[in-house]
Amino acid sequence: MKLWKRNLIVCWFGMFVTSIGMSQLAPVLPLFIKDLGVHDPGLIAQFSGIAFGVTFIISAIFSPIWGLAADKFGRKPMLLRASLGMAIIIGCTGFAQNVYELIGLRLLLGVIAGYTTACTTLIATQTDKEHVGRALGTLSTASIAGSLLGPMIGGFIEENFGLQNVFFITGALLLIAFFATALFVKESFTREDKKVLSAKEIWRTLPNKNIIITLFTTFFVITLALYTIEPIITVYISHLSHDTTHVALLAGLAFSASGLANIIAAPILGKTSDKIGAHKVILVALIVAGIIFIPQAFVSNTWQLIGLRFLLGLVAAGLSPSVNILVKRLTPDSLTGRVFGFNMAAGYLGAFGGSILGGQIAGWFGIQYVFLVTSGLLLINAVWVYFKVYKKLNHSK
Template sequence: MEMWKRNLKVCWFGMFVTGIGMSQIAPVLPLYIQHLGIQDSASIERLSGIAFGSTFIISAIFSPIWGHAADKFGRKPMLLRASLGMAIVISCMGFAPNVYVLVALRLLQGAITGYSTACTTLIATQTDKEHAGYALGTISTANIAGSLLGPTIGGFVGETFGLQNVFFITGGLMLIAFITTVLFVRESFSREDNKVLSFKEVWNTVPEKGLTITLFITFFILSVAMYSVEPIVTVYVTQLSKEASHIALIAGITFSASGFANIIAAPRLGRLSDKIGAHKVMLICLVIAGIIFIPQAFVTNTWELMGLRFLLGLTVGGLNPSVNILVKKITPSALTGRVFGFSMAAGYLGVFAGSVLGGQIAGYLGIKCVFFVTSALLLINAVLVYFKVYNKLNINNNHRMEKYEKGIRNGKLQVSGK
């Protein structure tokens, strides 16, 4: 088996578990905080928001740092550091004596992340151009699917096995990811740049600054769109099925429906990106995703909402891989880890912003407006991608084709002249 294929399988599992570890606490967090002795509902809500959101803010800060370390010391050491560190920290959450220790451990979890950044960089740098779309499409499903399925898994484990076991089981899975990384991941790494570059020096080295910024913005908005519904999905499901029991489980399944679809669609759309171009897949999927959000505001039952969330996941399956493919294409190999670190930071900020935005819009304007605003963000982003990415890459491709055809004509003339 080729080295990149074996690494892809190991990294997929590790990123999937990491995604679960980052999001599985969401449905059980208020209950666990109450279990730790906080009884006032306002305090529980406030502390839940701090404990959940702080992890992603800290992750956004540290992702570029770990991306730089991956470029300097190798990607496999970063995989081992992150997987073992998260296994220990998440397991310790199950032993937290009070809510303040829990919040501190969530902050530490955010600081030691970097598994996804190292995985993406490893696969991007090892995979040949012909299979880049498929590989990055496959790897992108792992973190997204883990993040979207995490709330359902966390809610099920917490309800079935107890709240503390949510942390122990996730920590155990991270330990398995660490062991499989030690045994099966292979990396032929040569340090291409020993110099520690500042952010300004790194940025000055990036050749396509405008295109890179547009891709970061796109990844940020995608994360906002996927998580804007998280704060309101339980309330929305309650409104749609007032007589149903197990509302929390139904809400988790509804939220996670897009994760299931993402697993199905991303590798296939990644292959399509290899054939027709990632910029084309990105633009089409952005438009369709923006449209699919609108009917979610008009559903009459949870099955319709689940179906639309599933369709949304199919389109999102073509977005994150396209961003990663284009980032890989325009970034020098020596800077791949750092640039992917910044991209991942934009995603973490999007998760936090989406959660906050969805809750605030629902509180002030109503739940249905969350879907309208999210749709507008995606469609505006589609316009930005059309002018800043799609047109630019089409022009560049046309120029390359003209040079190629000119070279062929010149070659024929030379042959005929002989």
């Protein structure tokens, strides 16, 4: 097996598990907080929001720092650090005695995270040029599928094995990812003893700054769009479904539909990016994704929603990989880790902002408006990408 393929398999598994670790707490968090002694519904909601969101906010701050460390010391050491650290912290979360310990451990999880940034940088720099689109496309399915399936997996473990075992099982999987990384990931890395550039100096060094800023913004909007639906989908399905006994299962299917479609389509769209250009794939994917969000606001039953979520997953598979391909193409190898770190920070902010935005829009205007506003954001972003990325790269090509 070629080295880049072996690295890709191990990184895919590690990213999938770490994404689950970041997101699996969503459905069980209120139950766990109640189990820790908080019984007031208002306080449970507040603590749930803080505990869920703090991980993404702190990750956004530390992601560029770990990106710098990856450029300086190598990407494999960062993979080992993140997978072992997350395994320990998530495992310890099962022993939390009160809600403040829970929030503190979620904060530490945000500090230690960085597996995704290191994986993306490793695959982008160690894969043959003609296969990089396919590799990054495949890799992106791990993060997206893990994020989408994480809440369902967390709910399944809680229902069948108990609350604490959600953390213990996830921690054990991360430990497996640590050993797999240690044994099977190989990296050809030469450390360059150069002066560490500040963020301002990096921006001065980078060509095509406007395009890269547009790509960061696009990654933020993509992640925001995926997460706006997360806090309201269970409520939406309870309105659509007449069988209230299986709402959790149907919500899980809605999440799973997008994740499954993403896994199917991302390698194909990654290959397509290699052939016709990632700037073309991302423009079409943004437009089609924006359109698919609109009918989700007007479905009359759960299965229509699940079908549209599957179609969305097929299209969304062309978004994150295309951003990563273009960022890699426009960034010098010596700065790849730092720049991917900034890009991941934008993604973490999108995850946090999307979770907050979706709930607020649903509360003030109604659930249907969550889909319509998300559609509008994607279509506006598509127009911006057309002028700032597509036209410039198409012309230069």
